[in-house]
Amino acid sequence: MSPFSLMQTLGHQQVVFCHDEAVGLKAIIAIHDTTLGPALGGVRFWAYASEEEALVDVLRLSRGMTYKAAVSGLNLGGGKAVIIGNPLQIKSEALLRRFGQFVESLGGRYITAEDMGVSVRDMEYIRMETAYVTGLPEEMGGSGDPSPVTAYGVYLGMKAAWKKLTGTDALKGVKVLVQGLGKVGMALVENLHKESAVIYATDLSAAQLERAQAQYNIHPVSPDAWYAHPVDILAPCARGGILNQDTIPHLRCAVIAGSANNQLADEKADSYRLADRGILYAPDFLINAGGLINVYTELEGYSRPRALARTEYIYEATLRVFSTAEQRGVSPHEAAMQLAEERIRAISTLRTRTSQLNLSLSIA
Numbered sequence: 543m544s545p546f547s548l549m550q551t552l553g554h555q556q557v558v559f560c561h562d563e564a565v566g567l568k569a570i571i572a573i574h575d576t577t578l579g580p581a582l583g584g585v586r587f588w589a590y591a592s593e594e595e596a597l598v599d600v601l602r603l604s605r606g607m608t609y610k611a612a613v614s615g616l617n618l619g620g621g622k623a624v625i626i627g628n629p630l631q632i633k634s635e636a637l638l639r640r641f642g643q644f645v646e647s648l649g650g651r652y653i654t655a656e657d658m659g660v661s662v663r664d665m666e667y668i669r670m671e672t673a674y675v676t677g678l679p680e681e682m683g684g685s686g687d688p689s690p691v692t693a694y695g696v697y698l699g700m701k702a703a704w705k706k707l708t709g710t711d712a713l714k715g716v717k718v719l720v721q722g723l724g725k726v727g728m729a730l731v732e733n734l735h736k737e738s739a740v741i742y743a744t745d746l747s748a749a750q751l752e753r754a755q756a757q758y759n760i761h762p763v764s765p766d767a768w769y770a771h772p773v774d775i776l777a778p779c780a781r782g783g784i785l786n787q788d789t790i791p792h793l794r795c796a797v798i799a800g801s802a803n804n805q806l807a808d809e810k811a812d813s814y815r816l817a818d819r820g821i822l823y824a825p826d827f828l829i830n831a832g833g834l835i836n837v838y839t840e841l842e843g844y845s846r847p848r849a850l851a852r853t854e855y856i857y858e859a860t861l862r863v864f865s866t867a868e869q870r871g872v873s874p875h876e877a878a879m880q881l882a883e884e885r886i887r888a889i890s891t892l893r894t895r896t897s898q899l900n901l902s903l904s905i906a
């Protein structure tokens with residue numbers, strides 16, 4: 543598919559190809575939709591197998607950011623950037639600063655942040671050339687690690703799902719299995735521990751499991767076929783694609799609510815596979831939006847209490863997604879996509895009406 547056909551299919555507004563041979567920079571900035579606000583999304587530095595693969599990735603990821611921001615009630619659009627090449631081989635101060643200049647040239651239509659292959663130090667270089675950067679460390683006046691806020695949002699989404707299913711959101715005594723005890727998974731376990739949930743966990747790292755066992759009294763589960771363990775709630779907090787045609791038939795849980803991005807290998811088909819099995823799935827891009835809410839709060843001058851308070855929106859939004867899914871006879875994932883699209887359309891219509899009104903007032 544040509545770049546324009548891809549843009550048309552996915553609904554992108556603008557794609558910027560950035561090139562500077564002198565510093566070895568090849569980057570793509572994709573702006574999917576700016577109806578709700580500036581397009582925000584991280585910059586990924588990755589050794590893509592081809593330029594086509596990089597383009598498809600940046601288009602797919604930026605579109606995902608539009609939906610995440612819209613369904614979370616944020617005034618942000620969706621954007622993403624990729625720098626093509628092996629960061630270990632080509633990363634340099636000059637390359638990163640040149641990328642920063644390209645971001646600056648967009649005048650704030652795109653705001654960048656850290657993603658895979660990009661470190662805090664790299665963000666400092668980008669920040670030297672542009673103010674359109676967020677997700678900075680605390681020592682640079684930024685919001686720091688977003689993971690505790692992400693985990694809090696996942697916890698609230700999980701409570702909303704449990705409420706939908708049982709009529710109560712109390713998780714005391716409820717069996718929850720967390721896959722991945724990284725930055726988000728461990729913070730989620732902390733929230734669950736405070737509420738006296740019965741916590742099972744799995745991780746490839748024995749050290750992380752031991753730490754969680756000592757600190758939160760979790761029950762360790764083997765990383766093989768963890769998804770078939772009988773529990774009330776599964777919380778995938780490691781990697782994407784784990785809900786698919788092979789794993790879904792083996793699930794023995796009532797709810798899925800976790801932080802991992804793109805949990806459904808095939809968004810549509812797998813969301814209905816789960817619904818057909820009577821498993822309530824809390825859409826990942828909604829309940830893991832705490833990280834995005836955190837950097838959005840940074841744009842206004844950061845306050846962690848304000849970021850956490852804003853994250854509480856996820857509870858109501860998740861309940862709304864479930865009732866919309868029920869009313870429309872669609873999966874929760876599809877309902878969340880529809881609600882995001884409807885919000886964008888409504889604000890777009892509002893903008894058009896307001897500018898028409900202003901025009902007629904100025905003519906009068």
Ligand code: NAD
Binds near residue numbers: 692721746779782802
């Ligand atoms: P992390 O790298 O800190 O932790 C991931 C953990 O998962 C590690 O402990 C790793 O050992 C474990 N893991 C990896 N593969 C595994 C497997 N097959 N089985 C068991 N354990 C495995 O990452 P994180 O920041 O905690 O993020 C977790 C997930 O949440 C990722 O998918 C990330 O994209 C998503 N997410 C994170 C944030 C955030 O604020 N950090 C925001 C939104 C989404």
